[in-house]
Amino acid sequence: MTAEAADSAEAVGTVAPAANPGFLLRHGGTIEYILIPAAALAGALVVFGIFVAMFGKNPLDLYFYMYYGAFGTWFSWQNTLTRAAPLILTALCTALPAQLGMVIIGGEGALLIGALSATSAALLLQGLPPLVVQMAMVIAGVIGGGLWIMLAGGLRQYRGVNETISSLLLVYIALAILNHLVEGMMRDPASLNKPSTREIGAANMIGTIPGTDVHWGLVFGLIAAVAAYILIYHTVFGFAARVAGGNIRAAKIVGLGVSKLILTICFLAGGAAGLAGMVEVAAVQGRTNANLAAGYGFTGILVAFLARQNPLAIIPVAILLGGISASGGLLQRRLGLPDASVLVLQGIIFVFVLASDALYGRIGFLKGKS
Amino acid sequence: MADGSIGLWTVPLAVLGGAIRVSTPFLFVSLGECITERSGRINLGLEGTLVMGAMSAYGISYLTGSPWLGVLAAGVTGALLGALHAGICSLPRVNDVAVGIALMLFGTGLAFYLGKPLIEPTAPRLPAIDFGWWSDIPQLRAALRVNALFLIGVALAPILYWAFRTTRWGLLIRTAGESSDAARAMGHSVLLIRLRATMVGGFLAGIGGSFLSLFYPGSWNEGLSSGQGITAVALVIFARWDPLLCLWASLAFGGAAALGPALQSVGVTSGYHLFNAAPYILTLAIMIITCSPKRTLTGAPAELSITR
Numbered sequence A: 001m002t003a004e005a006a007d008s009a010e011a012v013g014t015v016a017p018a019a020n021p022g023f024l025l026r027h028g029g030t031i032e033y034i035l036i037p038a039a040a041l042a043g044a045l046v047v048f049g050i051f052v053a054m055f056g057k058n059p060l061d062l063y064f065y066m067y068y069g070a071f072g073t074w075f076s077w078q079n080t081l082t083r084a085a086p087l088i089l090t091a092l093c094t095a096l097p098a099q100l101g102m103v104i105i106g107g108e109g110a111l112l113i114g115a116l117s118a119t120s121a122a123l124l125l126q127g128l129p130p131l132v133v134q135m136a137m138v139i140a141g142v143i144g145g146g147l148w149i150m151l152a153g154g155l156r157q158y159r160g161v162n163e164t165i166s167s168l169l170l171v172y173i174a175l176a177i178l179n180h181l182v183e184g185m186m187r188d189p190a191s192l193n194k195p196s197t198r199e200i201g202a203a204n205m206i207g208t209i210p211g212t213d214v215h216w217g218l219v220f221g222l223i224a225a226v227a228a229y230i231l232i233y234h235t236v237f238g239f240a241a242r243v244a245g246g247n248i249r250a251a252k253i254v255g256l257g258v259s260k261l262i263l264t265i266c267f268l269a270g271g272a273a274g275l276a277g278m279v280e281v282a283a284v285q286g287r288t289n290a291n292l293a294a295g296y297g298f299t300g301i302l303v304a305f306l307a308r309q310n311p312l313a314i315i316p317v318a319i320l321l322g323g324i325s326a327s328g329g330l331l332q333r334r335l336g337l338p339d340a341s342v343l344v345l346q347g348i349i350f351v352f353v354l355a356s357d358a359l360y361g362r363i364g365f366l367k368g369k370s
Numbered sequence B: 001m002a003d004g005s006i007g008l009w010t011v012p013l014a015v016l017g018g019a020i021r022v023s024t025p026f027l028f029v030s031l032g033e034c035i036t037e038r039s040g041r042i043n044l045g046l047e048g049t050l051v052m053g054a055m056s057a058y059g060i061s062y063l064t065g066s067p068w069l070g071v072l073a074a075g076v077t078g079a080l081l082g083a084l085h086a087g088i089c090s091l092p093r094v095n096d097v098a099v100g101i102a103l104m105l106f107g108t109g110l111a112f113y114l115g116k117p118l119i120e121p122t123a124p125r126l127p128a129i130d131f132g133w134w135s136d137i138p139q140l141r142a143a144l145r146v147n148a149l150f151l152i153g154v155a156l157a158p159i160l161y162w163a164f165r166t167t168r169w170g171l172l173i174r175t176a177g178e179s180s181d182a183a184r185a186m187g188h189s190v191l192l193i194r195l196r197a198t199m200v201g202g203f204l205a206g207i208g209g210s211f212l213s214l215f216y217p218g219s220w221n222e223g224l225s226s227g228q229g230i231t232a233v234a235l236v237i238f239a240r241w242d243p244l245l246c247l248w249a250s251l252a253f254g255g256a257a258a259l260g261p262a263l264q265s266v267g268v269t270s271g272y273h274l275f276n277a278a279p280y281i282l283t284l285a286i287m288i289i290t291c292s293p294k295r296t297l298t299g300a301p302a303e304l305s306i307t308r
Helices: A002-011 A023-053 A059-072 A074-098 A107-124 A130-159 A163-183 A217-234 A236-246 A248-253 A258-285 A296-306 A311-326 A328-335 A341-359 B007-021 B023-038 B046-064 B067-089 B096-118 B138-143 B148-166 B168-178 B180-185 B190-214 B228-238 B243-265 B272-276 B278-290
Strands: B128-130 B145-147
Touching: A023 A059, A023 A341, A059 A074, A059 A311, A059 A328, A074 A107, A074 A130, A074 A217, A074 A258, A074 A296, A074 A311, A107 A130, A107 A163, A107 A258, A107 A296, A130 A163, A130 A258, A130 B278, A163 B228, A163 B272, A163 B278, A217 A236, A217 A258, A217 A311, A236 A248, A236 A258, A248 A258, A258 A296, A296 A311, A296 A341, A296 B096, A311 A328, A311 A341, A328 A341, A341 B067, A341 B096, B007 B023, B007 B138, B007 B145, B007 B243, B023 B046, B023 B148, B023 B168, B023 B190, B023 B228, B023 B243, B046 B067, B046 B096, B046 B190, B046 B228, B067 B096, B067 B190, B138 B145, B145 B148, B148 B168, B148 B190, B148 B243, B168 B180, B168 B190, B180 B190, B190 B228, B228 B243, B228 B278, B243 B272, B243 B278, B272 B278
Parallel strands: none
Antiparallel strands: B128 B145
16 A cells, blocks of 8 residues: 555655655645646736736736637637647647657747648649548658658767757758748749749648537647657657656666667657648648748747646647637737737746746645655 | 959858858857856857847837947846846756747747837947948948947957956856856855856847847848847857857858858849858758767866756
């Protein structure tokens, strides 16, 4: 009994001994993982309220419109979920490598390359049955994005190049490649003001979930997040990855193939972001152009950190941040706030979430008696 | 072509001019980051600092009519953001790389928010010093119109080199960067040293931003900096934390960044976007060549999380 309690206490990350296996002791860690990010979020909202109050806006109006624009109506829910879909996928691009202790922030680049590959696949296979084209788009998007981040992982493993910096540099390189192709080789001559590729065709769009305006990309995101969770927490591969993330030397001593782990995880991470690019093309834009660089990759970093790199927790967090960005339009129209206010709020949340890392294991009533 | 007399010489001249003009923000950010990293902490948020600096310099210059006040404001803004970074990092168990990413997003967001009303108006810009008066070739004269900030940056590099080696402050920063235990044993607060180093680093990065909005390209808009800050942070790594090497690397980068516009001016337009990405490709290539998985980089501060 005591041993069992100790095991479960360890599993949720409580540091206290299992002398008194009460509810708080057993679930203290889990409660902490919900309570502290929630407190950080609340703190960030208060600071943002003060910030807009300095510009003469009423913070209560702000909170109301944020809620209303994000979750107030069925329409805003659909808007929120549509934005959450790519966020889930780009957050996985940061969360999966984080299991290995790597900080990858290049999801935006993988998204762009994934979109470009998916569009190319669709344009090459014009005329085939839509299901074939869509499958090819998914495969091309995943492979394109996957190889892009695998490049950052490989450079880290074989050349010792810092993966945070290289993955961010790759974002700018990806954007340059996209602009180059969209304004050159792949340009649709009919797109005059906004250089774009040709359209993939209405028949090849993945459409919306019946009864809603939310596209199927959300389902892709949910499946990917659950699959990532199972992979990390319920397979030998995921266990090996977490061992290598915890102690790379121990992983080498027990004979884990660290190179293979890093390359595979980075491929899957980039593949998720590439899939986000595919979804944006096949469900929203219908073609590739500079509109795709809408910052989903960067918001995904925040989602991953707020979810503490847990693939399942990414889902609610992505919906929350999708809601914040969905409410941006309403804040602009009703309160006259600039469109960058969503960016400011995201930045404040990020700062608060990181600062709240200092609180873990320090909240008195969750610590238990030792 | 109008400048038929010098023809293709336009390209190297434009690259020379670019090396002088475009390198200045790289130079200031990399020197600032050099100070911060020598103290044992990395600030990836300088991209945000750069944009905030550009915005506040433009705003203050527009409001007061004095571009130099704008430069000062940019520096102060940068120092404040540096203090924020150092303050959060001094909390236990907070990762400096992640805080840098957060401040990168926060800085750019805040700059876009506050800078919205500044896109329209024109602010007084920094004057240029004309070093090309002796020449009749307009392209050469354009290349040699140099801003005072560039000269300050060039002078700063050897001063920092000297300060790291010989002054008390330089020694303290290096001690904190090599072994925080040693600094603590000497009775110094490592957190305080790093706070000051990060604030000075932010100050310089902010000034780098003021150059963007007040001299070249010389206006405020949301596409002003695209990754110059992060490129400069990478530049410090392969400059081996040496201020003098930072200077040469910045000049090389400025030249690379000027290649795209220079080729466009002689009619080569096909690879415009790819040439614009030249600094990022160059950074990545140099990092691939100079890094090695087997040894830590020579000259790397031992306390730096990113190279351990």
